[in-house]
Amino acid sequence: MTTITRERLLKIKQWRETYGAGHNVTLPTQEAEELARIALDLLDAQPIAWTDEQELRDVAKDGCGYLFTVNPITPNADPRRVIKLYSTPPAPVVPVGLRMALSNAGIAAPESDEMLAATHEKYIQALVTWVKDRKPFQPAPVVPEECPEECPEEIRDLMASHSDALFNDDDAQEIWNACRAVMLQSQYLDLSQPVDPQISEYEKIMLRAGWVMVPVEPTDEMIAAAMECDDVVFDSKDPTAFCVQFREIYYAMMDAAPKPELTSE
Structure with a gap:
C-alpha cells in the first residue's frame, strides 16, 4: 500500500x-x-479479463454484459475493440472509531484514509500513551519489604506441592522480594472503579489492537488456572532440581482473567 x-x-x-x-x-x-x-x-500489471464498448453499453442499458478471458486473449478478438480490465488494490482499512478517537484526544491525523490506514499502528500507540497519561491510576500498592510472618509457611506449602525439596524462611524471603519488585513496577487498572466514557472508548480501540486489561487482584479462577497449569518442570536426572515456567503461569492467568466486553457501537 x-x-x-x-x-x-x-x-x-x-x-x-x-x-x-x-x-x-x-x-x-x-x-x-x-x-x-x-x-x-x-x-x-497484468489484465484479469477484457471486454469491449458494446458489452459496456449492454451493462449500462440492461445491467448485464460479458467479460472474456485473458492469457491468452481470445484468438479471433479484434485488438482494436479490446478493453483490458485490471484489478484494483483494496480500499484502505482504518480501524473503526480511530479517526474520531484521535480527534477527541486532540491528536492530529492524516486527512486521507490511505495515509491513516498505512500508519494506523503509530496513531494507536499515540492513543495508548494519551490514555496512560490521563488514566486515574490507583496509588502505588504498599508492599512491605519484609515477608509477612504467615507468608513463608504458605510459600513453603505452595512449593512443596510441586517438589519434595525443603524451603526455609530465607528462600521464602527471596521469592517474596522477586514478587514484590514486579508488583511495585507494575501499574494496574482497577476495573471496579468508574471510568471516563471517553477513555473507555479509546480502550476498546486498544483492545482490538491486541492490548489486554486485567483486574488489580487475581480472581479465584485466575489463581486456580495458575495452580493447574504446567508451571514446574523437574530435572529428570535430579528430582530435587526444577524450573518454574513463569510464562506458562502468566498465559494461564491471562486466559482465565475476566474479559471486558467490546461492543460495535
Whole structure:
C-alpha cells in the first residue's frame, strides 16, 4: 500500500501550473522512489479479463454484459475493440472509531484514509500513551519489604506441592522480594472503579489492537488456572532440581482473567 495520499499526488500534478513550465521543483527522494514503484507496478500489471464498448453499453442499458478471458486473449478478438480490465488494490482499512478517537484526544491525523490506514499502528500507540497519561491510576500498592510472618509457611506449602525439596524462611524471603519488585513496577487498572466514557472508548480501540486489561487482584479462577497449569518442570536426572515456567503461569492467568466486553457501537 502506498503512503502517498491522493491530495499529495494532485499537488505534484499541479506543480507545472503553479510554478510554470520553466521551473524545476525538487521531489523528496522517498516520494520519488514511491512514485517510481507505483509506475513500475502499473507497467508490470497484468489484465484479469477484457471486454469491449458494446458489452459496456449492454451493462449500462440492461445491467448485464460479458467479460472474456485473458492469457491468452481470445484468438479471433479484434485488438482494436479490446478493453483490458485490471484489478484494483483494496480500499484502505482504518480501524473503526480511530479517526474520531484521535480527534477527541486532540491528536492530529492524516486527512486521507490511505495515509491513516498505512500508519494506523503509530496513531494507536499515540492513543495508548494519551490514555496512560490521563488514566486515574490507583496509588502505588504498599508492599512491605519484609515477608509477612504467615507468608513463608504458605510459600513453603505452595512449593512443596510441586517438589519434595525443603524451603526455609530465607528462600521464602527471596521469592517474596522477586514478587514484590514486579508488583511495585507494575501499574494496574482497577476495573471496579468508574471510568471516563471517553477513555473507555479509546480502550476498546486498544483492545482490538491486541492490548489486554486485567483486574488489580487475581480472581479465584485466575489463581486456580495458575495452580493447574504446567508451571514446574523437574530435572529428570535430579528430582530435587526444577524450573518454574513463569510464562506458562502468566498465559494461564491471562486466559482465565475476566474479559471486558467490546461492543460495535
